[in-house]
Amino acid sequence: MVKRISIGLVVTALIALIALPLLAQQEEIKVIYDEGQAEATVKSLIFQGTDFVYLKEMVKLFRLDLEWDAITKKVTLTSGPDQVIFFVGSSQVMVNNRIKRTTQPSRFSNGAIVLPIEFLSEILDGVLKAKIDWEPKTRILKVSGGRLNVRGVRHSSYFDSTRIVIDLLKPLNYRARKELPDQVIIDVYGGECNPGELSLEINDSRVKNIQAFQLPNATQIVVRLIQDLPYKDFTLKNPHRIVLDINPPQKRLDYKITTIVIDPGHGGKDPGAIGRGGTREKDIVLAIAKELKRLISERLGIRVVLTRTGDYFVPLRERTARANNERADLFISIHANAALGRARGGGFETYFHSLALTKEAKAVARRENAVIRLEKGSRRAMSQADFILWDMAHNTYLNESSELAILVQEGLDKKLKIRNRKVDQAHFYVLSGADMPSILVEVAFISNPREESMLRNPNFQKRVAEGIYNAIALYKRNFERSMGLVTTD
Amino acid sequence: MERKRILIILGVLVLLIVVIVVVLSIPFLKRKGVFYRIPFLAPEENVKLVRLYFASPDADYLRVEARRILREERITDEAKALVEELIKGPRGNLDPTIPPETQLRELYIVPEEKCVYLDFNQAFQANHPGGSAGELLTIYSLVNTLIDNLKEIERVQILVEGGTIETLAGHIDTTKSFPRNSTIVEY
Ligand SMILES: [Zn+2]
Numbered sequence: 001m002v003k004r005i006s007i008g009l010v011v012t013a014l015i016a017l018i019a020l021p022l023l024a025q026q027e028e029i030k031v032i033y034d035e036g037q038a039e040a041t042v043k044s045l046i047f048q049g050t051d052f053v054y055l056k057e058m059v060k061l062f063r064l065d066l067e068w069d070a071i072t073k074k075v076t077l078t079s080g081p082d083q084v085i086f087f088v089g090s091s092q093v094m095v096n097n098r099i100k101r102t103t104q105p106s107r108f109s110n111g112a113i114v115l116p117i118e119f120l121s122e123i124l125d126g127v128l129k130a131k132i133d134w135e136p137k138t139r140i141l142k143v144s145g146g147r148l149n150v151r152g153v154r155h156s157s158y159f160d161s162t163r164i165v166i167d168l169l170k171p172l173n174y175r176a177r178k179e180l181p182d183q184v185i186i187d188v189y190g191g192e193c194n195p196g197e198l199s200l201e202i203n204d205s206r207v208k209n210i211q212a213f214q215l216p217n218a219t220q221i222v223v224r225l226i227q228d229l230p231y232k233d234f235t236l237k238n239p240h241r242i243v244l245d246i247n248p249p250q251k252r253l254d255y256k257i258t259t260i261v262i263d264p265g266h267g268g269k270d271p272g273a274i275g276r277g278g279t280r281e282k283d284i285v286l287a288i289a290k291e292l293k294r295l296i297s298e299r300l301g302i303r304v305v306l307t308r309t310g311d312y313f314v315p316l317r318e319r320t321a322r323a324n325n326e327r328a329d330l331f332i333s334i335h336a337n338a339a340l341g342r343a344r345g346g347g348f349e350t351y352f353h354s355l356a357l358t359k360e361a362k363a364v365a366r367r368e369n370a371v372i373r374l375e376k377g378s379r380r381a382m383s384q385a386d387f388i389l390w391d392m393a394h395n396t397y398l399n400e401s402s403e404l405a406i407l408v409q410e411g412l413d414k415k416l417k418i419r420n421r422k423v424d425q426a427h428f429y430v431l432s433g434a435d436m437p438s439i440l441v442e443v444a445f446i447s448n449p450r451e452e453s454m455l456r457n458p459n460f461q462k463r464v465a466e467g468i469y470n471a472i473a474l475y476k477r478n479f480e481r482s483m484g485l486v487t488t489d
Numbered sequence: 490m491e492r493k494r495i496l497i498i499l500g501v502l503v504l505l506i507v508v509i510v511v512v513l514s515i516p517f518l519k520r521k522g523v524f525y526r527i528p529f530l531a532p533e534e535n536v537k538l539v540r541l542y543f544a545s546p547d548a549d550y551l552r553v554e555a556r557r558i559l560r561e562e563r564i565t566d567e568a569k570a571l572v573e574e575l576i577k578g579p580r581g582n583l584d585p586t587i588p589p590e591t592q593l594r595e596l597y598i599v600p601e602e603k604c605v606y607l608d609f610n611q612a613f614q615a616n617h618p619g620g621s622a623g624e625l626l627t628i629y630s631l632v633n634t635l636i637d638n639l640k641e642i643e644r645v646q647i648l649v650e651g652g653t654i655e656t657l658a659g660h661i662d663t664t665k666s667f668p669r670n671s672t673i674v675e676y
Contacts, residue, residue, distance in 0.1 A: 111675075428662060
């Protein structure tokens with residue numbers, strides 16, 4: 001009889017086990033960085049009293065590289081040289097080839113992978129070299145940025161000059177100097193970095209390479225030049241960064257935004273996406289572009305050029321060529337989105353242009369470059385040229401474009417009630433060739449009947465234009481202010 | 490005796506409930522991804538388990554649908570089969586990424602480039618819904634599916650009626666081959 005009862009108990013426990021995942025409770029966790037320097041909120045799910053956070057959100061939050069194998073359920077997280085591997089459903093975690101354990105295993109929730117909160121405070125903190133504390137009572141996750149406050153080094157090659165940008169987590173004092181004619185040394189005081197990640201080969205006509213060193217109380221960045229060239233250094237904000245221009249332009253650049261090109265997508269024989277109610281993308285985006293032009297020229301007094309002012313066809317390449325000829329400071333392409341499927345999408349999103357957006361592409365480029373360096377030119381020269389082209393296109397205006405994209409997405413968020421999808425990057429034919437920061441805004445889904453009727457509404461069109469306008473005004477202010485902060489050597 | 494009988498009935502009842510709950514919850518749990526779609530049987534020799542990327546219902550991301558297809562001897566035939574499965578569309582709750590009228594005219598692989606060239610008919614472009622999101626989902630459902638399932642392949646080039654096209658519908662650059670993209674995949 002006892003046996004029967006115990007069978008009954010086991011069965012009840014089984015039912016409970018099956019039912020429990022369905023009873024997860026949704027909560028929010030507040031993330032505070034560096035004693036309140038920044039804050040964020042992430043979603044959490046409570047299973048059996050333990051907080052679980054979404055892997056996807058953590059990857060974004062901590063800038064990890066993620067690899068996922070759906071068949072073996074293996075997750076690989078990479079941050080610089082460190083690697084964390086685990087299988088969803090197992091509480092064993094491999095951290096740099098050493099096995100660690102969490103009391104609760106990672107698991108699926110509605111198809112998404114979730115991690116127990118201790119995964120952050122016990123496992124990720126070591127990998128990220130950050131201090132992560134979880135306070136269950138206040139539901140606050142405290143993250144101290146840890147050692148890595150010198151986050152990265154980027155560069156852009158222009159016709160006459162090379163710009164090197166050092167990304168910082170917070171403002172740090174620094175000194176730039178030349179000890180040898182062909183070497184610029186930058187000491188970032190209090191800087192802590194991962195030197196391997198910051199070192200890069202440039203090999204344009206001015207700069208050979210950049211190497212980073214971690215000194216006891218500073219990060220030292222050595223820029224090796226091809227020949228003796230002048231330099232200029234200054235700092236910029238949002239995000240904090242040190243900028244080093246090698247062979248800077250002699251005459252001062254005009255750091256003002258004076259011309260904006262707005263590109264209403266499609267036109268003429270190309271109607272763009274067509275809604276089920278027959279609404280054509282080309283008509284809607286033209287109306288929005290015209291309204292945006294009115295707002296910008298009236299309120300900011302900036303010259304605005306439209307790539308088309310009526311319903312006619314303009315080839316994609318001519319649109320950016322026009323912007324280059326007009327010496328525009330910004331290029332904004334306006335579109336309405338579409339997708340196949342039942343719901344046919346919904347919401348607004350903003351894209352900025354980038355050539356090789358994926359980490360796979362970067363890895364390929366890096367690998368090819370490494371091969372070249374090892375074999376000293378014995379491989380076909382094409383790959384190196386590819387790599388340099390990739391890197392130039394990847395870096396030029398990337399920062400400005402992404403800043404503008406974020407502001408536009410926020411601007412639209414304040415004006416529109418439809419879903420805020422995301423800021424994303426992709427390689428757009430319509431944006432490539434633009435010699436200025438450029439973005440593409442997908443204002444709503446014309447393939448979604450509800451949003452199609454919104455798009456037809458002049459009021460909605462006006463709100464879209466206002467949202468984008470506000471972002472441009474803010475961008476202009478931020479940009480010109482940051483340029484005003486320039487402190488020369 | 491009486492108590493014993495009650496216990497037996499009770500036991501049977503509980504068992505019945507368990508069976509019902511389990512049976513009822515399997516499709517639900519499957520849909521929710523609680524157990525991932527892994528067939529219990531070991532793949533037979535002539536069947537291959539493949540990962541097909543389709544669109545999430547809100548057109549945000551690509552997600553994997555596992556499917557068994559016949560194993561092909563030649564890699565080009567296997568690649569063709571994968572594209573055909575993508576054109577057929579998803580069986581589960583995901584959304585299609587390729588216009589159903591699309592036909593794959595030809596497919597060839599250049600081993601030195603580790604690249605597969607997909608040549609579609611005009612309908613692939615003409616019937617495409619457009620939009621940046623729509624284009625990205627179409628492109629990367631093909632790219633990720635082919636690269637994930639064929640270890641010889643690292644890039645995918647899209648062609649229409651035998652030639653390269655600038656874009657599918659006016660947005661993403663399709664003149665060059667694509668490497669895999671993991672940022673568009675939802676896990
Ligand atoms: Zn469009």
